[in-house]
Amino acid sequence: MEQISTKALILACSAIGAGLAMIAGIGPGIGQGYAAGKGAEAVSKNPKSGKQSMMVMLLGAAVAETSGILALVVALIMLYGNPLVNMTGGTIIIMASAVGAGFSMIAGVGPGIGQGYAAGKATEAVGKRPKLQPMIVRTMFLGQAVAQTTGIYALIISLVLLFANPLVNLLK
Amino acid sequence: METTKQLLKTTYKYVAVLYLFSMAVSVFWVEDYVPFIIGLTFGVVISVVNFFELARTVHQSVMLHPKKAHSYAIRHYFIRFLINAVVIFISIKAPYINIFGTIIGLLLIKFVIYFANLFNDKEYFKNIIRRKEGE
Numbered sequence: 322m323e324q325i326s327t328k329a330l331i332l333a334c335s336a337i338g339a340g341l342a343m344i345a346g347i348g349p350g351i352g353q354g355y356a357a358g359k360g361a362e363a364v365s366k367n368p369k370s371g372k373q374s375m376m377v378m379l380l381g382a383a384v385a386e387t388s389g390i391l392a393l394v395v396a397l398i399m400l401y402g403n404p405l406v407n408m409t410g411g412t413i414i415i416m417a418s419a420v421g422a423g424f425s426m427i428a429g430v431g432p433g434i435g436q437g438y439a440a441g442k443a444t445e446a447v448g449k450r451p452k453l454q455p456m457i458v459r460t461m462f463l464g465q466a467v468a469q470t471t472g473i474y475a476l477i478i479s480l481v482l483l484f485a486n487p488l489v490n491l492l493k
Numbered sequence: 494m495e496t497t498k499q500l501l502k503t504t505y506k507y508v509a510v511l512y513l514f515s516m517a518v519s520v521f522w523v524e525d526y527v528p529f530i531i532g533l534t535f536g537v538v539i540s541v542v543n544f545f546e547l548a549r550t551v552h553q554s555v556m557l558h559p560k561k562a563h564s565y566a567i568r569h570y571f572i573r574f575l576i577n578a579v580v581i582f583i584s585i586k587a588p589y590i591n592i593f594g595t596i597i598g599l600l601l602i603k604f605v606i607y608f609a610n611l612f613n614d615k616e617y618f619k620n621i622i623r624r625k626e627g628e
Contacts, residue, residue: 346574350567357554357566364555371555372496379497379551380606382566383544386573387603393578394596401585402592455614462611 327412331405334416338423339399342479345392345429345472352385352437359441363448370451377447377458381440384465388429388436388472395426395479403483410489418489422482428475435468497548505541507605512537515597529594532584536598539580543573544602 360378364371398404399422405415443461447454481487516530523529550569554562577599584595 350570350574353570354563354567357551358559358563360551360555361557361559361562365559375551375555376497376500378555379500379548380610382551383547383606384603386543386547386570387600389570389574390577390596390599393574393581397578397581397585398592401582458610459614462607466607466611 328406330412331408331415331419332403334419335399335403335405338419338421339396341420341423342392342396342399342426345426345433345475346389348430348433349385349387349389349437350433352434352440353382354437355434356382356385356437356440356444360444363445367448367451370448373451373454374444374448377454377461378440378444380458381436381443381461381465384462384469385433385436385440387469388433391472391476392426392429395422395476395483398483399423405483405486408486408489411492414488414492415486418482418486422479425475425478425482429472432468432472436465439464439468497552501545501548504544504602504605504609507609508537508541508602511601511605512598515601519594523591525591528589528591531589532591532594532596533598533601535580535584535590536595537601538598539576540599540602543576546573 356378360374363374367374399419403419405419408415439461443457446457450457512533515533519526519529519533546569550566554565557565580595580599581592584590584592
């Protein structure tokens with residue numbers, strides 16, 4: 322039977338991890354789509370507040386994209402600049418870390434959808450009460466900033482597993 | 494009220510300021526700062542272009558039926574996603590570009606959006622932390 326090298330196993334797991342990380346890209350897509358739908362609804366109901374609604378939607382949608390960019394960074398690092406390939410120690414731990422790094426990035430789906438939802442609701446609210454736009458925008462950003470934290474935690478765990486893996490040292 | 498054009502102008506102005514500041518900081522903090530600055534510039538330029546494209550998408554999508562607007566926004570999101578993927582790929586592959594510079598450049602505009610719109614009114618935060626029992 323053909324022997325599979327440890328490097329090949331780690332690379333295979335990195336491929337799975339990169340694919341898993343990319344799942345997070347769905348979140349901002351759904352969120353932005355929702356915000357756009359709400360924006361179109363708000364403008365059709367109250368065309369006078371169109372400019373304000375568009376502005377809120379633009380700001381909210383721009384922030385909602387962040388999780389997608391973070392997922393891309395992890396996936397592409399795993400594909401083209403993988404630090405796990407040169408790591409020595411327990412192969413099975415390195416393999417699991419590659420899959421785990423990708424898995425953790427799935428958490429980015431949450432902030433993506435949540436931030437898009439907040440943007441959609443804020444756009445809807447500005448359509449109804451354009452005079453309250455500054456207050457609504459600020460409240461939306463506060464909610465989006467809080468929603469982003471889980472995505473950042475996921476990124477930290479993913480980067481720790483890739484660049485400063487503590488599990489390999491525990492084996493020694 | 495600020496229009497989308499004005500908003501773009503204000504955001505780009507703040508991005509330029511933060512970009513120059515990051516560049517100045519990197520000269521002192523980053524050992525090999527030239528690839529970092531190239532990455533930073535690359536990331537900032539692409540994020541600015543993406544933000545402009547997002548503004549165009551928003552402008553177009555509000556004129557459509559809500560269901561069509563939904564799919565239109567998703568389609569354009571994935572175009573921007575692809576652009577970001579290409580940028581990050583080039584930054585990883587090219588030895589003269591620092592990937593961390595590019596990532597910071599791509600995310601710089603998000604920080605600007607947060608800080609320019611969230612922390613521009615002290616009263617809002619004072620109101621949040623004010624005790625309301627006596628009122």
